[in-house]
Amino acid sequence: MQKRWSMKVKPGDEGIKKLSTELNIDEVLSTLLLHRDITSLEEARFFFRPDINYLHDPFLMKDMEKAILRIEQAFVAGEKIMIYGDYDVDGTTSVALVYSFFKNYYAKLDYYIPDRYKEGYGISTQGIDFAKEHGFSLIIALDCGIKSVDKIAYANELGVDFIICDHHTPGSEIPAAVAVLDPKRPDCEYPYKELSGCGIGFKLIQAYAQKNDIPFEQLMSYLELVAISIACDIVHITGENRVLAYFGLLKINSDPCIGVKTLMLAAGRTENYTISDIVFTIGPRINAAGRIDDAKHAVELLIACSDEVAAAKGSIINLKNIERKEHDLNITDEALSMIDRDPAMIARKSTVVFNAEWHKGVIGIVASRLTEKYYRPTIVLTRSNGHVAGSARSVYGFDLYEALCGCSDLLIQFGGHKYAAGLTMTPENVEAFSTRFEQVVNASITDEMLIQEIRIDAELKLKQIDAKFFRILNQFAPFGPENMSPVFITKNVYVSGNASLVGANHIKMTVIQEGSASFDCIAFNMGEYLPKIAKGIPFDICYTIEENVWRDKRSIQLNIKGIR
Structure with missing residues (x-):
C-alpha cells in the first residue's frame, strides 16, 4: 500500500533550545515534548513522573454525590444491586472492577452482561425486566446508558433506579436516572474528559472510598483492569488516563490478578507488557467471550479468586478466541474476494x-x-x-x-x-x-x-541514539492515542552486513549512517525493497525505536515504518 510521509510542524528553535537547556536533554527530545504541549520543567516532571496524587477529586464529576448517596442508601436498606455492563473489553473490565470492589463491603450484589445477539449493545429492556423479576431495585450501568432515555424511563416506571457511568457523547437529552456520571455531559465540569468506561467505574469506587475513609492503597489493585480498558477502548493516553495506565501496567507486570495472569500465560508472555501488547494479546481474548459465546465468562475470569476457576474460565476463553480467529480469517477472505472481483x-x-x-x-x-x-x-x-x-x-x-x-x-x-x-x-x-x-x-x-500517512515527529541522526537518549525516550511511555511512540526519519543510511527476508515478507537487517554505530532493524511487510537496499544503495528510513529482547539479551532495535 502506498503511504505518504509527512513531517509534523517543528516548534520554534528558541523554545526547543530553552527546554533542552532546562532539562539537559537532546533537542530532538525537547521537540517531542513541545509536540505534546510540554513547555516547562514543571510540566515535564508531571509527564515523566506519573503520580497517583495527580488524579482528580472524583466528586468534581457531576452527580457523583448523588451516586454515592444512592449506593449507601441501598446498602443500609439491604437492596439488591445489579452491576450492568457492555460485552466488550471496556464493559467487562468495568463490571469486574465495580463488582469486585463493592463485594468487599456488601453481599446483595450481582452482575449482568447483555447478550450481544439477543439484546444488542447497551441497556436492554430484557435486562431491566430481569432486574425487576429478580428483585433488583438499583442498577449501576457501566460503559453504556448515556443515550438510553427510553430504557431509563421504562425502568423508572417499574421502580428500578439507575446510576449511569458512561464515557460516550450524550444525545440531546440526558436520561432521567438517579445519577448520570459522564464527563462529556455539557454540564459536567470534571477536568478530564477522556476516561474509559472502566475509568468512570474507577472514579465511582474512588469516591466511595474517599467518603468512607478507605485507604487509596486498597484501590491500586484495580488499576490493571483500568489499564486494560484504556488500551483496548483506544482512548487518549494523556492526563489522568496516562497516570491510570502507568500504574495499571506496573500492576500487570509485577503482580497481576489471577484472571489477568491466566490471560498472559495463554498469550505466552508474563512480563514487559505495553499498551500495544494488551491491545493485541489480552484484549482479543477478553473480547472473544462476548463475540462468540457469553461475555460473562470474561467477567468470571477477571473476578476469579482461585487458580482452578481461572484455569477453567481461561480455557473456555482461549477456545473461543481460536474460534473467533477462524471466523475472522474466513470472513475477511470472503469480503476481500467480494471487493476484488x-x-x-x-x-x-x-x-x-x-x-x-x-x-x-x-x-x-x-x-x-x-x-x-x-x-x-x-x-x-x-x-x-x-x-x-x-x-x-x-x-x-x-x-x-x-x-x-x-x-x-x-x-x-x-x-x-x-x-x-x-x-x-x-x-x-x-x-x-x-x-x-x-x-x-x-x-x-x-x-x-x-493515502495512509506516516506522521514523522523529527529528523534524527543515528549517532544521537545513545543510552541516555533511549532511557529518556522510554519515559514517554505508556504510548497510545495522543501520545504515540515517536516516529523518526534518518536519511542516507545503508545496510551494514546482511539484509535478509524473514517470515513471509519481512526484512531483517543492520543499518549504519556515516559516523554512527550500526543498528538492528525489522521492516514488516517490506520485502519488495530488499533487492535495492541489498546492493548498497543509500536510502531513507522512518521508524520507531524499541527494545528487542531475545533469549534474555536486550538491544535497541529500529522498527521500520517506511523505506524511501
Whole structure:
C-alpha cells in the first residue's frame, strides 16, 4: 500500500533550545515534548513522573454525590444491586472492577452482561425486566446508558433506579436516572474528559472510598483492569488516563490478578507488557467471550479468586478466541474476494459489504482488516435478529460518526466515535444505505485522507541514539492515542552486513549512517525493497525505536515504518 510521509510542524528553535537547556536533554527530545504541549520543567516532571496524587477529586464529576448517596442508601436498606455492563473489553473490565470492589463491603450484589445477539449493545429492556423479576431495585450501568432515555424511563416506571457511568457523547437529552456520571455531559465540569468506561467505574469506587475513609492503597489493585480498558477502548493516553495506565501496567507486570495472569500465560508472555501488547494479546481474548459465546465468562475470569476457576474460565476463553480467529480469517477472505472481483467496488471511496451469514461477533475485526487493505471508510454488515447490523471503521482525519449522521434516515440506530461505530438498519435499506454512504464519503473525504500517512515527529541522526537518549525516550511511555511512540526519519543510511527476508515478507537487517554505530532493524511487510537496499544503495528510513529482547539479551532495535 502506498503511504505518504509527512513531517509534523517543528516548534520554534528558541523554545526547543530553552527546554533542552532546562532539562539537559537532546533537542530532538525537547521537540517531542513541545509536540505534546510540554513547555516547562514543571510540566515535564508531571509527564515523566506519573503520580497517583495527580488524579482528580472524583466528586468534581457531576452527580457523583448523588451516586454515592444512592449506593449507601441501598446498602443500609439491604437492596439488591445489579452491576450492568457492555460485552466488550471496556464493559467487562468495568463490571469486574465495580463488582469486585463493592463485594468487599456488601453481599446483595450481582452482575449482568447483555447478550450481544439477543439484546444488542447497551441497556436492554430484557435486562431491566430481569432486574425487576429478580428483585433488583438499583442498577449501576457501566460503559453504556448515556443515550438510553427510553430504557431509563421504562425502568423508572417499574421502580428500578439507575446510576449511569458512561464515557460516550450524550444525545440531546440526558436520561432521567438517579445519577448520570459522564464527563462529556455539557454540564459536567470534571477536568478530564477522556476516561474509559472502566475509568468512570474507577472514579465511582474512588469516591466511595474517599467518603468512607478507605485507604487509596486498597484501590491500586484495580488499576490493571483500568489499564486494560484504556488500551483496548483506544482512548487518549494523556492526563489522568496516562497516570491510570502507568500504574495499571506496573500492576500487570509485577503482580497481576489471577484472571489477568491466566490471560498472559495463554498469550505466552508474563512480563514487559505495553499498551500495544494488551491491545493485541489480552484484549482479543477478553473480547472473544462476548463475540462468540457469553461475555460473562470474561467477567468470571477477571473476578476469579482461585487458580482452578481461572484455569477453567481461561480455557473456555482461549477456545473461543481460536474460534473467533477462524471466523475472522474466513470472513475477511470472503469480503476481500467480494471487493476484488467487482471493479465498481474497487473504484469507490468507501467500502460497504454485506453477507447475511457472516458471524456478527467478528465483523468489527473484519472491518478493521478491510480498512488496512484498502484504506478507506469501511462498513461490514450481516443479519441479526431480523435486522442488519454493521460495524464501521474509518481512516485518519475522516469523521465516520458525522458520515453516518448523513445516512440516519436509513438507519434504525447508530452510535460510536469518529473512527469506529456500530449501526442497525432494516434489510430493505442495505442497498440504499450503501449508495448514500458512498455519496456522503465522496463529498467530504479528500484524496490525501485516502493515502495512509506516516506522521514523522523529527529528523534524527543515528549517532544521537545513545543510552541516555533511549532511557529518556522510554519515559514517554505508556504510548497510545495522543501520545504515540515517536516516529523518526534518518536519511542516507545503508545496510551494514546482511539484509535478509524473514517470515513471509519481512526484512531483517543492520543499518549504519556515516559516523554512527550500526543498528538492528525489522521492516514488516517490506520485502519488495530488499533487492535495492541489498546492493548498497543509500536510502531513507522512518521508524520507531524499541527494545528487542531475545533469549534474555536486550538491544535497541529500529522498527521500520517506511523505506524511501
